[in-house]
Amino acid sequence: MNDKKRIIVIGASACGAKAASRIKRLRPDYAVTILDQGQYISYAACGIPYYLSGKVRDLDDLLKTTYGRIRDVQYFKDLKDITIHTNVRVLDIDRSARRVGATNMSTGESLSFEYDTLVLAAGASPKMPPIPGSNLKGVYHLTRMEDAAAIAQEIHDHVHGSAVIVGGGFIGVEAAEALILKKWNVTLLERESQLFPGMLDFEISALIQEHFYENRVDSEFNAEIISFEGEEGKINKVITKNNEYRADIVIVATGLRPNTAIAEAAGLALGDTRALKVNALMQTSDPAIYAGGDMVENKHIITGKPCYIPLGSTANKHGRVIADNICGMNSKFPGIQGTFVCKAFEYNVGSTGITETQAKQMGLDAFALSVCGFDKAHYYPDSQIMALKIIFENGTHRLLGLQAVGKGDVARRIDVAATAMRLDATLQDIIYLDMAYAPPFSPALDVFVTALNVAENVNSGILKPITVMEAKRLLDHEDAVLMVDVRSDLEFRRAHVEHPKVINIPLDELHQKIDELPRDKKIICTCQLGLRGFSAQRILDAAGFPDVCTLEGGLFLWPWKEDMI
C-alpha cells in the first residue's frame, strides 16, 4: 500500500507553482506532480510588457528566482522535489477513479496520472474578439513567453514601426507604454469611451488619457473594429468604422476567459461569472479537487458578489490557501476587492473597491468625492499633484472605493484604502489616521487623510461639492450659472476654463467685490486644487448667497483640456 499522498497539479503558473511548493514545505513526504501544457513554467507573465520596453533586459529574467536561478523542471526537482511534466495537455478528469488523462504534445504519448487530491490551476486564455483577419501573422496577445519573444523580434525588425493595441485595460496600457519607449507609433483602440473601462470612473481615467496624448499615444474610443487587413498573411492595417491605421503588429488585450473546459466536462460547477466556482477553502464542487488562479471566480468583499478578476497576486494567495487545506490546515480565502495599480508612462493609476459607476449600477446609496493634493511636501523636489476619488456609502459612511491617479505614490494610498476596506472601516474610523509623514514622502496631512477630511466636510454640510461633469453640464446648458475662479490673476491668465460664464475674482478680493456677484445664479467656486474654492464658498455662504458650491478637486481635475486657454 502506498500511503504517500499523491497530489496532481494542473498548471505551473502562479497558483499551481505556489500550491505545489507550499505543499512540499508543509508535507515534504507528499508526492507532488505538476502537468503543464507549455514549454515555460512559473514565468512572470506580468513582466512581459517590461521586457518589451527594454526595462527588463533578458526574457530569462522573467524565469529567474530572486537569486538568479532559472525556474525550470530541474529547479523544481532539485530544490523542491516537485516533478513537472511540460508539454502535457490534460484531456479529461475521471473523478470517480481520481485519474487525469493527458497527452504528451511532443511525443503524442497518452498519459494517465492518479491523484488523491487534484489542484486545478489551468489559468485563462486571452479573448479574441470576432474580427476578420484575427488569424493574420502579426496579431498577438501578450500573455505568454512566446508572445514576448515574437513581439520583441518584431520590434527589432521594424524601426519606428506601427502598432495597434486593442483594449484599454492595464495590459493594453502597459503595452502602449512599452512600444512608445521603443519609438514605435502606437494607436490604442478601445470599444468603450475611456481607458480602464469598468475599472475607473470617467473623469479619473481622463487624466491618464491626457497623459497618453502627451506621450503621443493615438487613441480611438468607442472604436468599432471592422477588420484586420494584411498582405501575404501578415497584418498591415486595422480598419475601424471611422478610421484606418497602419499596423506592423496588433496586440489584442481585451480580457481573459477562464480555461474551464476540462473542469466543466468533468462536471465541476461553474459560477455566475462562468469561471470555476470554489468555496472559501478553494475547493470545487468535488471536495477532492481544489482550484485557484485565473480559472476561478472570487467573492468581491465590497459587493459580496462573485466576480471574475484574474490577477497574479490573487493566484499566489489561492495557491497558499489550497496547499494549507490539502495539508490539513484550515485556511480560508476571504475574497478580493478588485485592487489594482498600473504604471502608464510617468503616471501611476490604481483603484480598490468599487467605482461610483459600479456603486450606482448596484443601486447602492453612495456618495463620491474627488480631491487633489500633493504626493509629498509641496516644496520638496519632484512633488506631484495626485487626484483621489473616494466613495462612501451614505448613512453608514462605510468606505466603498478609492481611485487614484498621478505621478506620485499612488500605490500607497490605494493600499491604505484597501486595508481600511478589508477591515470595514467607516469614514469616522480613519479620519485621523496616523500615516507616515516626512517631507520626501507626504505632506503633513497625507492626501488620503485630506480626502477623508474633505469627505467629512461634505457630510457635515459645510462643503457643497460639484463634480467637473456636472459643472460642465451647467456651464453648457444652464443660464443661471456663474463659475468664479478665485485663483490669482497670474494663475488665471496662465490657463483657465474659457467660457462666458467664467470670471476671475482672486480670493483676497472676494470680500470687496462680493456685491458684483449675482444672488440669483448658482455660483461655482473654483481654484487649482479645491481649498481656496472652498474658502470662497464659505465666504459667500456667510454673506447669504443662496446657491454656492465648490468644484471638487479644482481645475486640476478638469478633463476637457481643450476648454482651457
Place this chain on the structure above:
Amino acid sequence: MNDKKRIIVIGASACGAKAASRIKRLRPDYAVTILDQGQYISYAACGIPYYLSGKVRDLDDLLKTTYGRIRDVQYFKDLKDITIHTNVRVLDIDRSARRVGATNMSTGESLSFEYDTLVLAAGASPKMPPIPGSNLKGVYHLTRMEDAAAIAQEIHDHVHGSAVIVGGGFIGVEAAEALILKKWNVTLLERESQLFPGMLDFEISALIQEHFYENRVDSEFNAEIISFEGEEGKINKVITKNNEYRADIVIVATGLRPNTAIAEAAGLALGDTRALKVNALMQTSDPAIYAGGDMVENKHIITGKPCYIPLGSTANKHGRVIADNICGMNSKFPGIQGTFVCKAFEYNVGSTGITETQAKQMGLDAFALSVCGFDKAHYYPDSQIMALKIIFENGTHRLLGLQAVGKGDVARRIDVAATAMRLDATLQDIIYLDMAYAPPFSPALDVFVTALNVAENVNSGILKPITVMEAKRLLDHEDAVLMVDVRSDLEFRRAHVEHPKVINIPLDELHQKIDELPRDKKIICTCQLGLRGFSAQRILDAAGFPDVCTLEGGLFLWPWKEDMI
C-alpha cells in the same frame, strides 16, 4: 454687546495656523487673532534639512503655499481674514478674565487680548543637554528658520567643513544626510547604542547604521560628550569620553520639550509626560482653552497610555479637531500610533505602533518576526530588498507594530500597517490583504503580505525562526550549534558569515548530504532572504532532526557586516 466670538490662538505654526484657518472656514463671522513670538509664521520646519542639502532651493519655499504665495501676516489677513501679531511674547493667561497678557518684543509695548475661547499651540523647544560650551557660536538646533539661515551661511563659508551632530533621531539623521550632500565631514554622536533609539529595534536600526558608513557618516554610539570647545567664542571641537572631533558647527537634535510654562503658570493640568494634558476634544483642564501640537501629549492607540511624540502631521490634525469643537461640531482626536518615516540617503526607514523592545518593557506577551523581501517584482529595474519587522500579540494575534527599512517604498508598508492597527486588525484579518500589484510597485505577494504569511507559518509551528541576535549569541557562545547556509556555492563564496560553525550545503544538495549533518546539534538554516532556509528546515524536520530553525530575514539582516567575508 459684541456677539462676534473672539478666538485667540497662541502660536502660528502647524496646529495654530490650521485651527485658525479652519475656524474661519467654518465660521467666517468669528474674529480670529494669532499671537506668535517669532518673525516667521506657518513655516515648514520639517523642510529645513532639505533646504540645507539644497534639495529645496530657497528658504522662502518653506513659507509658500502650494500656489507660490508667501504665508505672511498679509496673506492670513487677505485670504483668511485672520489677524496675526508677530514678535509678540505671551506673558500670562488670566483665565477668570479670559485675557492674555503679552508684550511686543520689538517695541516693548504691553498688550492684552480678550478671548471667548483660547487655543494654545505654542509648540516645543529643542532640548539642550547640559554640556559645557553649549553657548558657543556655531552650536545650533534645527527647528527655526533662523537656524536654517545661519547653518546655510556656515555651509557657504566653509568648504568641506566639519559638523558634529548630537542625536541620532530623525532630525539628526536628516541633518547628517544634508551635510554629507554638501560635502562636509559629518560625525554623529548618539548617547544610546543605536540610531533611532526608542523608535526602532537594534537590528533594524543596524541596517541604517551600515548605510551611514557607506555614505561616510562617522558615528559614535554610547557617546558621552564631555564638552564643546571653541576659540574666540566659536565652536571648533567636540570632546567625548573616547574621542575628539573637529567641528565647524554642532547641531544638537536631542529631542523637544513642550512649551508649557505659561499654561502651567495659568494652572492648566500637565499630563504624565509633563506635556500639556488634553481630552479627546483637545480641551485642556479649562474648557475654554484648547491646546494642540507639539505642546500636548497624545494617547498612544496601541499602548493606551499617554505619550509625547511631537510631529507636524499630528499638529495639523489637532488644529482641525480644535476648530471643529470651537465651532460646535463634535470632533474627537483618537490618538496616535507613533508612525514615522525618514529618508536616510538611499534608505527609507519607518515604524508604526510599538517595537519589540517597547512591547517587552510593557510586559506585553508579544512575538516579533523579521522578514526580508523585494519592494517591486525582483526582475524589475531598481527593485530593492527591504526588511520588515512585524510584532504581534500572542494569543489575540493583534498587530502591535511594524518597522521597515530599505531602499524601496517603506512608507507604503508602514501606512498599511498603521491603517490595520488603527482598525484593531489581527493577523488573520489581513493575511490575504488585496494589495495593489504590478511589477513596478510590488512583487505578486507584497512584502508586507509575505511578512503576514511568514508570521502565520510561525504561529502554526511550521516555521521555527531564530533572530540574528540569538543566532549570533549561539554561534559565539554555544558548542552544539551548526549554521547551514543553503545558498548556492557561488552565493556562499561571494559573502558569508565566516565562523567555524558555519557550513555551506546548497539546498539542492541537502537531500544527498543529509547524513553528514549532526543530529545532536541545533541547526540554523540560513539563506539570503529566508525562504530557502525555511525549505531546508522543513526537509530536516521531516528527516527527524530534533532541533532545527530558520534564520529570520536571512543574511540580508545580519547586522555584523564585519563577520561577512
